[in-house]
Amino acid sequence: MKRRKWLWIFVTIVIILTLALIVIGLLFGKDEKEKQNGLSGDFDISKQGTIAYVHYLQGKPEIHLYNPEQSLKMKALELENDQIIVDPSFSNDGSTLVYIAANKDSDEKLASTVYQYDLEKKEVKELFSVQSAITEIEFSPTGTSLFYLQAEVFKNYSPIASKRPHDFDLHEYRFADKKQMKHTNLKKYSMESLTIAQDGKSVFVQMPDDEDVNTAEGSFESFQRIFQIPLDQPTNLKVVSNPERKNDIYDFTVVPNKNEFIFQSVSNPDTGETFQYELYTYNAETKEEKQLTNLKEYTEGPEIAPGNKIYFMVDKRFGQRNSDYHLYQMNLDGTNITEIPLPNDK
Template sequence: MTNGEGLVTEAAFSPDGESLFYLEAGIHTNYSPIASERPHDFDIYRVDLGAMEIEQITHKDAYDMSALDVTPDGEALMYRSYDGSDQLLFQTLEDGSETAVTPIGDFASEAPMISSPALSSDGEHVVFSDVATTNESGTFIYEGFRMDLETKQAEQITSFGEHVTSPVFFNHQDKLIVTVDKGFATSVPDYDYWVISADGDERERIQINFP
């Protein structure tokens, strides 16, 4: 469906199923000799699934883009970007205007470090993981947060004391699944998977057996 000119990292369907939006990186390199190679020069594209035509939505050559999503009304895109600090951006498809959203909350980092943001199916909340505290050795402890998009207020909804990442809402349900890495900051990850209520009051571990 894509032209193969760049590295496609993520994709998201429009609510009507007629379009596929995707992130494409123009290069895969490292800007520092001590850094690993990573995709950069990102932009957003759209594939018309009927005509199979490709349209470039942004012209940013952005250093970083991730967590692409489409709002439930299909009128805007949400994505995370980095420009000196983490940003959560909403871009209106009709006129290309952008709105940056900065969560307000009790974070242990100086500025929000928005990791793996995900939009709720009603478009009213965004969940993400961020630094809640540090352990005795100074390692960041990430927990799950839920932000009200109207007030920008984010509340901590997990308390695992481990590395919580990749929160994802169940479709049209007031609950989500999170990944907990008990081996974070070690050479061997140790993953658990938990279903939690959207307010964080209930949680249940689920077993996923991988072959």
């Protein structure tokens, strides 16, 4: 009897401890989701000068709109703290904003949903959803469709690397018939910084220059460059950044009415110190390159704003557990770098 009694006591203690650990785990998981606060690196600027930026409050992603010249300062929308908002993008007339929503806890089964926000009506509408990772989205110049980058797999190609989306291609969504179409079949290891040409006939993306690479390991030895993809013949893509550059190019934007790019790259690749990411300009006609910033931090996401200003984000805690993003602007030649305070940027 005593042995049975002690057995029941032991089982009861185990059950209580198990339940306690489950409760603690749930609470801890909730706390983790609520820890994300402040600006993310995702933002866009309309041709009318309105800034849309993503801000997290206790883990909840929000999109804020800010235009001091129009006395506009508002939170447009928010999602639950188990989701993220990626790449808000304005239409050319500034009346509409699209964005991507996805779950924070990504796994092998990916899912992304694209939404449209009407700035005048202040209404949100779901456009489409896919069981894949959509990472970037942009309006066509005519506003009749959306171009987006979609990945098909989510895994790590290296034992020391974390899981990430891979096998990227260029897609398009047409508003008129609500149809989605795939423009390329590249299955690129990575593809970023989607930019639509002004004439709407081609797109620019950053991806590895690995045409002759046949293995995943070999892709690590290729350089990231800027490519132009003609929409009528997407297989005839070409490198438009400096093909001889021996350092990777990351985020970039195209300067309107010029054959010129503003891009992000590492400024100290050979020092052995923590990498510093700065902005550069490259003129494809003159083949001239110039460093625009020298902040010695992590500078990313250049966007061309009205008045030929370059807006960009700086993460002042790059490489640490939590980021600390700040929005800056400067002239096209890199002069007059100033920080732009945003409402609720802390």
